[in-house]
Structures are given as C-alpha cells and as structure tokens.
Amino acid sequence: MTQKIVFATNNVHKTAEVANILAPQYQVLNLKDIHCLVDIPETGNTFAENASLKSSYVYQNYHLDxxxxxxxxxxxxxxxxxxxxxxxxxxxKDDSTNLQLLLKNMEGKSDRKARFKTVIxxxxxxxxxxxxxxxxxxxxTEPAGSKGFGYDPIFQPNxxxxxxxxxxxxxxxxxxxxALAMQKLVDFLKEDHS
Structure with a gap:
C-alpha cells in the first residue's frame, strides 16, 4: 500500500526527483499539493533546527508524515x-549579490576550505x-561555470x-x-520504519 509523505518544498523539480526514487512505496507531495501557502519561518540556529521547524509545522498542521x-x-x-x-x-535573497559578497569577504584569505551541508x-x-x-x-577566487545556482560557481569539491x-x-x-543526505533518507524509508 502506498503511503503519503510530504516534502516541505515548493520546488516541483526537487519533488519529482524524490518521488521518482521513493515510488511506488511512497506518494510524495509538496507544499502546494497540500495547499500549504505559508512561508514557514526558519528561526533556528542550525540547519537541523530549521529543517525540523519546517517538518514540524507540516506534521502539526496537516497531520501528514x-x-x-x-x-x-x-x-x-x-x-x-x-x-x-x-x-x-x-x-x-539574490544569488549573484550573495556570491559577490562572499568573494569580497574572502579577499586576501589563504584558507579557502569550505563545505556544503544539508540536514533533512x-x-x-x-x-x-x-x-x-x-x-x-x-x-x-573567481566564479566559473553557468550551471547550478547559489555558490556553485565558486565551490570546487575536493x-x-x-x-x-x-x-x-x-x-x-x-x-x-x-544527494548524500537524501540517500540516507531514502535508505531509511525503504527499510520501512512504519
């Protein structure tokens, strides 16, 4: 039997990608699908807190996983x-302005180590x-490439x-x-902890 699960996003591309991976065990809905039009506040101090605020809001108000x-x-x-x-x-909220500010703040710095982090x-x-x-x-030190978004043009993975x-x-x-965080989520859901 297919279970419904909500991905707290308005991004239809992200939703489709995850839905494809979790089918047929799960039917993945996004915020539009459940008529959640609220901009859920992200007032946490960590990625984990912000992600939890969003999932809690949906769970409490819509009674869906x-x-x-x-x-x-x-x-x-x-x-x-x-x-x-x-x-x-x-x-x-402007990718180009944010990227330029980061580059300006990094001027003259020899330590260029960084990481992208996702918490689900x-x-x-x-x-x-x-x-x-x-x-x-x-x-x-300079942007390269036109694919991706955000800080992608200045982030070179190890x-x-x-x-x-x-x-x-x-x-x-x-x-x-x-992708790494999503794979952990998918593995967990496919083990079916219902």
Whole structure:
C-alpha cells in the first residue's frame, strides 16, 4: 500500500526527483499539493533546527508524515559563515549579490576550505529523524561555470578541478550534500520504519 509523505518544498523539480526514487512505496507531495501557502519561518540556529521547524509545522498542521531540508555553505576562514544565512547572506535573497559578497569577504584569505551541508528532518509517526550530507571543497577566487545556482560557481569539491557550476547536473547530483543526505533518507524509508 502506498503511503503519503510530504516534502516541505515548493520546488516541483526537487519533488519529482524524490518521488521518482521513493515510488511506488511512497506518494510524495509538496507544499502546494497540500495547499500549504505559508512561508514557514526558519528561526533556528542550525540547519537541523530549521529543517525540523519546517517538518514540524507540516506534521502539526496537516497531520501528514513530512520531511524538510535546510542547506548552506560553511567557509572556515569566515567562522563557518554564511551557514544558515546562505540564501540571504547579503541581506537579500539574490544569488549573484550573495556570491559577490562572499568573494569580497574572502579577499586576501589563504584558507579557502569550505563545505556544503544539508540536514533533512523527517517527522514520521511523530518521531524526528535527522540525516546529514556534507561535501568538502574550496572556494575559488573567481566564479566559473553557468550551471547550478547559489555558490556553485565558486565551490570546487575536493577531488575535482571544476566547480559545481561547471559540472553536469547528473554528476553533481551523485556527490552533492543534498544527494548524500537524501540517500540516507531514502535508505531509511525503504527499510520501512512504519
């Protein structure tokens, strides 16, 4: 029997990707599907807290099992900034402005180590389960590539000589922080902890 589960996102591409992986055991719905039009506040201090706030909101208000993710870039030389503020690092939600501010803040810094991190919170039968994905890399001094989004043009994953924005999506999706966390979630759900 197919179980319903909500992915707390409005991104139809992300929803379709996960739905494809979890079918036929799960029917994956997104926020639009359940008519949740609220911008769920992300007031936590960590990726785990923010992901949990989103999954809890859906679980409490719609009484459906739910998972949500929160992601960001942590740069060693900037005390792990932008971190949970990655999407609004410059004060506004604009990829190009945020990227330029990060590059400006990295000027003259020799330590370029950084990581992308995703935490997924799954609320199933009232229990919260967390799954983390991390990919280590370095911050380039100049953007390269036109694929991807956010900080992808300046993030070079360890073991590669190209940025995320220069990679084919299929390649990035195999190694990305989100892919790693999502794989842990999928493995957990496929074991069927109902």
């Amino acid at each position: 739910c998972f949500a993710d929160d992601s960001g870039l942590e740069v060693d030389a900037l005390n792990n900034a932008p971190g949970i503020f990655s999407a609004r690092y410059s004060g506004i 919170s799954l609320l199933k039968n009232g229990e919260n389960h967390l799954f983390e994905g991390v990919i280590e890399g370095t911050i380039r 073991g590669y000589n190209i940025t995320f924005a220069e990679m084919e999506m299929s390649e990035k999706n195999k190694i990305s922080h989100r």
